[in-house]
Amino acid sequence: MTRVIGLISGTSVDGIDAALVDVFGSQTDLKVELVAGRTFPYSASLRSQILSVCSGEALSVAELAQLDDAIARQFATAALTIQSEYDHAELIGSHGQTVYHRPTGEGERGRFSASSPIADAEMGYSLQLGRGALIAALTGITTVSNFRSADIAAGGQGAPLVSIIDACLLSVPNRSLCIQNLGGIGNLTYLPCTGKGETGDNSQVSNLGDGILGWDTGPANSLLDLAVEHFSDGTKTCDENGTWAAQGNPCQALVEKWLKQEFFCQQPPKSTGRELFGVDYFHTCLVEAQAYNLSPADVLATLTELTVASIVHSYRTFLPQMPDRVLLCGGGSHNLYLKRRLQAQLHPVEVLTTSEAGLSVDFKEAIAFAVLAYWRVRGIPGNLPQVTGAVAPVLLGEINSCWHSWA
Numbered sequence: 001m002t003r004v005i006g007l008i009s010g011t012s013v014d015g016i017d018a019a020l021v022d023v024f025g026s027q028t029d030l031k032v033e034l035v036a037g038r039t040f041p042y043s044a045s046l047r048s049q050i051l052s053v054c055s056g057e058a059l060s061v062a063e064l065a066q067l068d069d070a071i072a073r074q075f076a077t078a079a080l081t082i083q084s085e086y087d088h089a090e091l092i093g094s095h096g097q098t099v100y101h102r103p104t105g106e107g108e109r110g111r112f113s114a115s116s117p118i119a120d121a122e123m124g125y126s127l128q129l130g131r132g133a134l135i136a137a138l139t140g141i142t143t144v145s146n147f148r149s150a151d152i153a154a155g156g157q158g159a160p161l162v163s164i165i166d167a168c169l170l171s172v173p174n175r176s177l178c179i180q181n182l183g184g185i186g187n188l189t190y191l192p193c194t195g196k197g198e199t200g201d202n203s204q205v206s207n208l209g210d211g212i213l214g215w216d217t218g219p220a221n222s223l224l225d226l227a228v229e230h231f232s233d234g235t236k237t238c239d240e241n242g243t244w245a246a247q248g249n250p251c252q253a254l255v256e257k258w259l260k261q262e263f264f265c266q267q268p269p270k271s272t273g274r275e276l277f278g279v280d281y282f283h284t285c286l287v288e289a290q291a292y293n294l295s296p297a298d299v300l301a302t303l304t305e306l307t308v309a310s311i312v313h314s315y316r317t318f319l320p321q322m323p324d325r326v327l328l329c330g331g332g333s334h335n336l337y338l339k340r341r342l343q344a345q346l347h348p349v350e351v352l353t354t355s356e357a358g359l360s361v362d363f364k365e366a367i368a369f370a371v372l373a374y375w376r377v378r379g380i381p382g383n384l385p386q387v388t389g390a391v392a393p394v395l396l397g398e399i400n401s402c403w404h405s406w407a
């Protein structure tokens, strides 16, 4: 058993999810036990600084360095706090805070070949702040960070990276599943029915991901959060439980129009971020909503419906078949209106949560980065080429060893 801390702050920029995890086994026999999980919200000022950078505000290199270290310090504090009442961790896997994500080029230009991996493709770029070396120095714990860059260098999107972990921890023999994460951005992992063994058997991953698919589906909460902030004059950050949207009616004409957007039609592998589904996109939605005289509740219901429709459209268009069951995770799984609409649109597919399958909806992503760090130090690749589009499985993350212990 190895005790590992997983740390991530996602595209919602709501705060750092920290998971203290005991990890057992390797891949086919991987097991995790969540010892403690906690979200450490960012201060309002750090959050707004990060959101400004995400929306393209110019920054000097000196300011970038300062922000990088401010984030690393918050991540280190989260790690030290989560383990304060427990035996300490041996390893940290820190995803950091994404501030920029440029997906790999689309179409033929983006298809890497092993013989000329870079020449004929437009390479992706993904920047996470909160440097691992500082986290390692401040915590006294070896820290794996910068998980996306090796996959991107191998021609991949660098995302989603959790698919193989989903396969190891959630596959079942008698049902095909979609694990649908609802963070700022939505992403899915499709797990075909393994057709053998007991529930919890993950022997299918011995073939490193046969039949497993995954990609980003589009916005999940990013536009909703922006709308809530706008309509509440900055007094609220999210539509708590979806109660505001539930008071409105979705405008189907707008949803259908928005669904024609290129990203939704694009063939996987694909990934996205706040660069596309951020402030500018929201303002366009708002302008278009005015033509329909929508109330704030109607706009929220319509944006929620866009999340729902983009997920359903993605499944129907790009999966070999609809799954038997969908397991939701991420903060959006607490949005009861969103969940209800997904259940209605996906019927007769069952819609539950990963918590109901034994894996916390709130800490699954942080747990995944703890496992990816554990794999990295054991020399086990973490990406699934058919999911990210990389030419090969590669080791994910850079190891920042700790040369002392101040902690």
Ligand SMILES: Nc1ncnc2c1ncn2[C@@H]1O[C@H](COP(=O)(O)OP(=O)(O)OP(=O)(O)O)[C@@H](O)[C@H]1O
Pocket: 008, 009, 010, 011, 012, 013, 014, 015, 017, 181, 182, 183, 184, 185, 221, 224, 225, 237, 238, 239, 240, 241, 242, 329, 330, 331, 332, 334, 335, 336, 365
């Ligand atoms: N009770 C709730 N009701 C409605 N929405 C919620 C609730 N709790 C959280 N959320 C939504 O979930 C978001 C945070 O989810 P989460 O932390 O999974 O996303 P993230 O940080 O973008 O992560 P990632 O990009 O890694 O998936 C919040 O911004 C909010 O929109």
Ligand SMILES: [Mg+2]
Pocket: 009, 010, 011, 012, 013, 014, 015, 017
């Ligand atoms: Mg979050």
